[in-house]
Amino acid sequence: MSLEHFLQKAISSWMNEEGPDSDIVLSSRIRLARNFKDFSFSTLFSQEEAMQIINVIKDCLNDTDIPEVGRLEFLQMESLQPLDKLVLVEKHLISPNLAEDSPYGACLLSANEEVSIMVNEEDHLRIQCLYSGLQLNEALQRANALDDFIEGQIDYAFDEERGYLTSCPTNVGTGLRASVMMHLPGLVLTNQINHLIPAINQLGLVVRGIYGEGSEAIGNIFQISNQITLGKSETDIVEDLTSVVQQIIAQERSAREALVHTSDIQLEDRVYRSFGILQHARVIETKEAARCLSDVRLGIDLGYIKNISKGILNELMILTQPGFLQKYAGGPLRPHERDIRRAAFIRERFDLEKKDNSEGGNSL
Amino acid sequence: MICEECNERPATMHFTKIINGKKTEVHMCERCAQEKGEMFMLNGGPGFSINNLLAGLFNIDPGFQQAKANALPKTEVLRCIRCNLTFSQFVHIGKFGCAECYETFKDHLDPILKRVHSGNTSHHGKIPKRIGGSIHIKKQIKDLKQQLKQFIEHEEFEKAAEIRDQVRSLEKGADNVEGGGQQ
Numbered sequence: 001m002s003l004e005h006f007l008q009k010a011i012s013s014w015m016n017e018e019g020p021d022s023d024i025v026l027s028s029r030i031r032l033a034r035n036f037k038d039f040s041f042s043t044l045f046s047q048e049e050a051m052q053i054i055n056v057i058k059d060c061l062n063d064t065d066i067p068e069v070g071r072l073e074f075l076q077m078e079s080l081q082p083l084d085k086l087v088l089v090e091k092h093l094i095s096p097n098l099a100e101d102s103p104y105g106a107c108l109l110s111a112n113e114e115v116s117i118m119v120n121e122e123d124h125l126r127i128q129c130l131y132s133g134l135q136l137n138e139a140l141q142r143a144n145a146l147d148d149f150i151e152g153q154i155d156y157a158f159d160e161e162r163g164y165l166t167s168c169p170t171n172v173g174t175g176l177r178a179s180v181m182m183h184l185p186g187l188v189l190t191n192q193i194n195h196l197i198p199a200i201n202q203l204g205l206v207v208r209g210i211y212g213e214g215s216e217a218i219g220n221i222f223q224i225s226n227q228i229t230l231g232k233s234e235t236d237i238v239e240d241l242t243s244v245v246q247q248i249i250a251q252e253r254s255a256r257e258a259l260v261h262t263s264d265i266q267l268e269d270r271v272y273r274s275f276g277i278l279q280h281a282r283v284i285e286t287k288e289a290a291r292c293l294s295d296v297r298l299g300i301d302l303g304y305i306k307n308i309s310k311g312i313l314n315e316l317m318i319l320t321q322p323g324f325l326q327k328y329a330g331g332p333l334r335p336h337e338r339d340i341r342r343a344a345f346i347r348e349r350f351d352l353e354k355k356d357n358s359e360g361g362n363s364l
Numbered sequence: 365m366i367c368e369e370c371n372e373r374p375a376t377m378h379f380t381k382i383i384n385g386k387k388t389e390v391h392m393c394e395r396c397a398q399e400k401g402e403m404f405m406l407n408g409g410p411g412f413s414i415n416n417l418l419a420g421l422f423n424i425d426p427g428f429q430q431a432k433a434n435a436l437p438k439t440e441v442l443r444c445i446r447c448n449l450t451f452s453q454f455v456h457i458g459k460f461g462c463a464e465c466y467e468t469f470k471d472h473l474d475p476i477l478k479r480v481h482s483g484n485t486s487h488h489g490k491i492p493k494r495i496g497g498s499i500h501i502k503k504q505i506k507d508l509k510q511q512l513k514q515f516i517e518h519e520e521f522e523k524a525a526e527i528r529d530q531v532r533s534l535e536k537g538a539d540n541v542e543g544g545g546q547q
């Protein structure tokens with residue numbers, strides 16, 4: 001398969017579209033947890049119940065033109081290859097839990113991959129909408145439309161006092177997890193992030209790295225999400241998160257400005273060194289690739305690097321994960337082989353940009 | 365011990381994974397664990413530690429322990445009639461077994477929910493349109509009465525009168541829904 005063809009199939013719309021504030025906010029996600037009234041939760045349900053749930057949701061959604069959503073494709077976990085499941089995980093469309101530990105799991109996907117529904121994960125349904133840039137309200141609206149459509153036909157587990165009942169008490173109430181993925185190299189390089197995170201936590205929000213372990217956020221990519229699902233309305237949860245995100249955006253912008261003014265040539269040097277590594281390395285580990293991609297993306301945002309599309313960070317952070325590399329290679333790879341493939345893939349991807357530019361002519 | 369992932373390098377990392385309340389030991393080399401770790405971080409998947417964390421969270425809550433001590437004599441086990449989950453199993457795995465569990469464990473949930481949701485114990489969000497029925501109307505009435513109070517405080521009596529009429533017609537409707545539902 002050619003790289004161009006592979007990319008066409010691999011890229012979801014949020015990765016290369018440019019939503020509001022997409023220089024800093026890579027994506028916005030809304031997730032609603034829902035359960036069916038008449039079945040045990042996934043914690044305890046029988047195989048029979050699991051299959052019934054799949055049939056019920058299939059009847060409700062398969063081959064149906066859903067208002068504001070369109071058609072969804074149905075995929076059953078047990079009929080997917082492990083590598084295909086891993087790719088869905090790396091694209092953030094399903095959770096590792098659904099891929100690995102949910103034998104009766106399934107998912108439904110919209111053609112552009114903005115909408116996905118996980119079936120029989122921790123809850124019977126996890127409705128998810130993923131948008132580029134800062135668009136939590138839009139994503140919530142979409143998720144609500146889909147939720148209403150399903151609720152029109154299926155009885156949810158709902159309680160007047162506790163709201164939507166979920167298998168884990170951390171999700172009860174709205175069942176809503178709103179999150180944004182942010183690229184914050186300015187706040188990391190100026191060491192402000194360490195002060196910022198506890199402050200954000202105090203507001204009832206959770207900050208963590210998406211890639212990397214523990215507190216480390218490789219690629220300077222952070223996810224910020226609401227912790228509380230009970231006692232606040234969906235709109236309030238989304239508005240509160242949005243306003244905090246807007247403040248973080250403002251701080252990141254001023255950190256970048258300060259960096260440009262104070263760093264003389266070092267920042268530009270750092271950006272171009274990373275650019276060089278990505279274009280020429282023969283072996284590269286996930287961590288180094290992520291660091292360099294973050295530098296290059298910052299270089300693009302600051303105008304040091306021209307003629308490279310911004311989406312390259314989102315895209316390559318995902319496409320250089322083990323699942324995608326193996327998918328592209330057409331079979332399993334050992335870690336060291338992956339590092340070689342990763343380097344080759346990144347080089348090829350950058351060559352494609354150059355080719356686009358010489359063919360496309362005078363893009364800015 | 366050899367790594368379960370690559371079957372190549374020695375396993376130096378050991379995890380306990382809990383799936384559906386069942387413990388599984390996982391042994392991996394550092395390299396594979398790191399790659400796995402990256403995977404588990406994605407989407408905040410509830411892979412390794414969430415359940416343990418939650419069980420720990422419940423156990424350290426003094427209010428909750430007291431409630432448990434008071435309400436549960438040793439011979440009597442609080443058990444959900446629908447899914448058979450006992451309260452201590454719930455605390456251990458950190459997950460409910462079914463919707464009925466919420467009702468069964470009702471008297472013990474407030475301290476847990478307060479802890480997890482910054483003091484909140486009741487829902488203030490979306491209500492499903494169809495099964496919501498009368499709940500939906502009650503909620504609407506509550507919101508309108510709030511508005512009504514504000515209009516009166518600001519002496520906007522014309523608007524207040526409008527809202528009052530809306531409340532009245534909704535209250536009639538709610539009676540009908542509830543009456544119809546019960547008879």
Ligand SMILES: [Zn+2]
Pocket residue numbers: 367368369370371372373392393394395396397
């Ligand atoms: Zn290994």
Ligand SMILES: [Zn+2]
Pocket residue numbers: 444445446447448449460461462463464465466
């Ligand atoms: Zn139960």
